[in-house]
Amino acid sequence: xxxxxxxxDIHKRYVMGKDNYVDALQGAxxxxxxxxxxxxxxxxxxxxxxxxxxxxxLDSLNKGEVWLEDRRVDTLRxxxxxxxxxxxxxxxxxxxxxVPSFTAIENVMLAAEYAGKGRREAREASRNxxxxxxxxxxxxxxxxxxxxGQQQRVAIARALVNGPKVIFGDEPTGxxxxxxxxxxxxxxxxxxxxTRTTFLLVTHDPGVASTCHRxxxxxxxxxxxxx
Amino acid sequence: MRILRNVFRRKLRVLLTIFxxxxxxxALVVMGSMAEKINMLVSGGTRYYxxxxxxxxxxxxxxxTGPLSIGKxxxxxxxxxxxxxxxxxxxxxxxxTSVSFGIPATIQGSDLRGQELESFKVTYSDGRALRADDSxxxxxxxxxxxxxxxxxxxxxxxxxERFQVVGILDKTLTGPDTSVWMTLADAxxxxxxxLPEVIRSQVDKNDLVTSFVVYPTEGTxxxxxxxxxxxxxxxxxxxxxxxxxxxxxxxxxxxxxxxYGIAIIALFVGGLSVINTMTMSVNERTREIGVRKAIGAxxxxxxxxxxxxxxxxGLIGGVSGLVLGWIAVVVANKLLExxxxxxxxxxxxxxxGSVVFALILGLVSGLYPSLHAARLEPVVALxxx
Numbered sequence: 075x076x077x078x079x080x081x082x083d084i085h086k087r088y089v090m091g092k093d094n095y096v097d098a099l100q101g102a103x104x105x106x107x108x109x110x111x112x113x114x115x116x117x118x119x120x121x122x123x124x125x126x127x128x129x130x131x132l133d134s135l136n137k138g139e140v141w142l143e144d145r146r147v148d149t150l151r152x153x154x155x156x157x158x159x160x161x162x163x164x165x166x167x168x169x170x171x172x173v174p175s176f177t178a179i180e181n182v183m184l185a186a187e188y189a190g191k192g193r194r195e196a197r198e199a200s201r202n203x204x205x206x207x208x209x210x211x212x213x214x215x216x217x218x219x220x221x222x223g224q225q226q227r228v229a230i231a232r233a234l235v236n237g238p239k240v241i242f243g244d245e246p247t248g249x250x251x252x253x254x255x256x257x258x259x260x261x262x263x264x265x266x267x268x269t270r271t272t273f274l275l276v277t278h279d280p281g282v283a284s285t286c287h288r289x290x291x292x293x294x295x296x297x298x299x300x301x
Numbered sequence: 302m303r304i305l306r307n308v309f310r311r312k313l314r315v316l317l318t319i320f321x322x323x324x325x326x327x328a329l330v331v332m333g334s335m336a337e338k339i340n341m342l343v344s345g346g347t348r349y350y351x352x353x354x355x356x357x358x359x360x361x362x363x364x365x366t367g368p369l370s371i372g373k374x375x376x377x378x379x380x381x382x383x384x385x386x387x388x389x390x391x392x393x394x395x396x397x398t399s400v401s402f403g404i405p406a407t408i409q410g411s412d413l414r415g416q417e418l419e420s421f422k423v424t425y426s427d428g429r430a431l432r433a434d435d436s437x438x439x440x441x442x443x444x445x446x447x448x449x450x451x452x453x454x455x456x457x458x459x460x461x462e463r464f465q466v467v468g469i470l471d472k473t474l475t476g477p478d479t480s481v482w483m484t485l486a487d488a489x490x491x492x493x494x495x496l497p498e499v500i501r502s503q504v505d506k507n508d509l510v511t512s513f514v515v516y517p518t519e520g521t522x523x524x525x526x527x528x529x530x531x532x533x534x535x536x537x538x539x540x541x542x543x544x545x546x547x548x549x550x551x552x553x554x555x556x557x558x559x560x561y562g563i564a565i566i567a568l569f570v571g572g573l574s575v576i577n578t579m580t581m582s583v584n585e586r587t588r589e590i591g592v593r594k595a596i597g598a599x600x601x602x603x604x605x606x607x608x609x610x611x612x613x614x615g616l617i618g619g620v621s622g623l624v625l626g627w628i629a630v631v632v633a634n635k636l637l638e639x640x641x642x643x644x645x646x647x648x649x650x651x652x653x654g655s656v657v658f659a660l661i662l663g664l665v666s667g668l669y670p671s672l673h674a675a676r677l678e679p680v681v682a683l684x685x686x
Contacts, residue, residue, distance in 0.1 A: 132595055133680040153599060159679075160597020167683070171592040188597040190611040232596060 075107035076143070078239055081129050084138035086121070086295075098124040099135070100295035106240070111266050111273040113283035116292035122276040123244055125292065126213050130242040131155045134281050143239070164233025164271075168245035170225040172217040178228045179204060179213035182235050189236045190219045196235075203231035206268070207261055223254030230260065230261060234271070241265075243275040247282055259285055308610045311582070317406030318571075318578040319618045322659055325568030326622020327629065329655045332564040336557035338474075338646035343553045345475020347472065349421045350545040354515035354527045356386075356537050369537065371510050376534045382521035383530075388510040390488035394445075394459065394481060396495050406445055406479045408459065410488020423477055428453035428468030431482050440468040440482040443612045444643050449481070457618055459483075460491050474646065485510070515539070569664060572617065575666035579611050583674045590674050591682025600675040607671035614661015619656040623635040626655070 086099040099121045106112050114122045127133035131147055138185050140148040172181045179200050184197035204213050207227040233241045247255035259282050266273055283289045290300045309315055358367035371388050378386045390410035395441055413433045431440045441451040449457040451466045470477055493506035517526045523541040530539035630645040
């Protein structure tokens with residue numbers, strides 16, 4: 075299988091003030107193959123989310139390289155990064171992060187419109203994405219009218235709508251009860267099977283990790299093992 | 302409309318901000334309509350005086366004229382460069398008119414000579430122009446139709462005398478709107494009858510005029526002609542177009558600037574509240590901005606979103622301010638109608654200008670918060686609590 079994401083010797087330092095800094099990543103490296111579903115585990119402060127953000131082009135690094143397929147992306151400019159985020163990657167967050175004043179379909183359409191689709195085309199693509207996550211009958215509901223599991227499904231539809239190569243999930247089941255969590259995990263597996271979309275998920279939940287193809291462990295800013 | 306839903310997420314705060322802009326635009330419309338009315342009056346006057354010489358009694362000013370003898374007619378007519386001279390009487394419609402803000406209603410009597418040379422053409426909404434033999438008849442300016450209850454063929458009362466209305470003027474937005482036009486002889490009779498008894502017994506009403514309008518021959522400079530008339534005819538004061546410009550137009554420009562200045566200060570206060578609202582909105586929605594960036598929004602798209610929201614606030618404030626201002630102006634004009642005061646005029650350029658100004662103000666005020674939002678790093682915005 076071809077490699078879809080590759081992080082090489084990534085270092086990240088957060089500077090809070092003079093002589094006050096945190097080395098969140100100290101040489102982390104990771105490769106993910108196309109169609110893989112990979113869980114990243116580790117204790118709080120081990121650098122899981124930082125690694126996810128850097129690989130997903132949401133954050134910059136101090137040293138190292140990030141490749142998306144055969145393209146180096148850590149050297150791209152702001153505009154190029156925005157373009158990449160809208161077309162090639164998708165994100166799911168622990169707190170769903172839907173726009174509260176928008177309906178389910180409008181939240182999904184937002185990503186489609188950012189990617190340059192016209193209103194009609196964006197609506198059509200968003201309907202398909204919502205149908206894929208089983209929410210066709212909730213498209214006109216606002217986030218407050220949906221359960222946590224349903225909100226996360228809207229977020230998955232939003233991440234899917236532009237046909238990304240990789241979806242990054244930062245604790246996607248962290249705010250859900252166990253049955254909703256299982257539902258979302260199954261949903262992601264279904265999308266992974268149906269569309270061959272690669273998933274990289276940061277999770278604390280061993281149950282979620284155990285369903286993935288591979289689990290990567292991190293400690294003190296380094297990838298310690300992968301199995 | 303998604304943008305409206307975003308704007309009205311914090312209803313009270315946004316409504317208060319819009320109210321701020323509304324008050325500013327209301328002030329702009331009301332103050333501006335006063336300035337526009339004055340500007341129209343002045344530009345009408347500038348146009349009227351642009352190609353002629355006005356002759357009044359020596360010692361007269363733009364604001365008060367003494368009586369003149371019609372006997373000066375021949376002397377003025379004889380000055381080289383004079384094509385025609387028209388004798389006239391201008392007097393207040395009501396003798397008890399107090400200090401007025403606009404142009405007070407007047408009676409204009411004229412011998413109607415030189416009408417073919419008059420470049421300031423008036424048109425009639427009903428009836429016809431006055432003729433030299435129209436004794437006992439009047440033409441009524443558009444602003445006085447309601448006050449005098451005038452209709453063509455009917456009668457109106459002017460200083461206690463009945464006159465038949467033969468014509469009603471179209472709106473000119475300047476002097477003629479508040480004038481009643483009659484023959485020179487009729488105007489002389491009304492003018493003299495209200496003079497104090499001591500003076501009345503000493504004057505011949507048929508000899509009395511208050512001014513002459515001098516039409517220059519083609520190619521004659523009216524300023525030079527005014528100088529020539531002053532030199533050739535003793536006891537008169539001839540003025541050219543520049544006198545009107547100097548005495549009236551310049552003064553009203555300053556007045557207009559003050560009116561607009563007050564309104565624009567009010568609007569800038571409204572603009573500051575837009576900056577405040579948008580900055581708070583950006584702060585509250587920092588996480589949302591992070592999410593939007595994570596799903597692919599470019600800096601430009603974030604700027605456009607927040608600028609759009611600020612623009613909407615400006616636009617709604619502008620339109621509601623215009624509507625309220627317009628209502629205020631219509632009501633004020635209606636209330637002042639009976640006292641001859643028609644102080645306000647909402648012109649298309651004022652109406653469009655106020656709304657566009659409010660929109661631009663909203664956009665400019667939203668610029669800093671929008672740029673601030675766009676510059677946020679996605680991951681920093683996402684971590685914002």
